Amino acid sequence: MVITWSEELEVGIETMDMQHKELIEKFNTLMNACAVGKGQEELESALTFLCDYTVQHFSDEEALQQQIGFPEFSRHKQLHDGFKVTVANLATQFKQDGPSPAILDRFSVDVGEWLIKHIKREDMKVASYSSHVLSMEQN
């Protein structure tokens, strides 16, 4: 599975959109590397890039949420924390077993589909709250 960027994924906050694109690109790089049968070392480095970037992105996004006083911050952070655990567990399994069909399946569902859903359902709420805050400030 690879994720194709579409306007549906655009939340309208430039830094968030840029980081989401980067995140999706890192996910696609890993999935493509698995599909073409790259060596374990290369796969692991693609995986490390994805994990590191996820942590960085979530921390930036959480900082933004706190800055705007996003009311669902703690719930949203819990979702992020859960995802970080999922990715870390998958990474451990991946390092042990390599790109088995079972683990690629888990990646598609637990990482790829999760990201799409999270952006559309949860990050959109952050973006709309942020534009609400901005409009209040302007009045």
Ligand SMILES: [Fe+2]
């Ligand atoms: Fe998020």
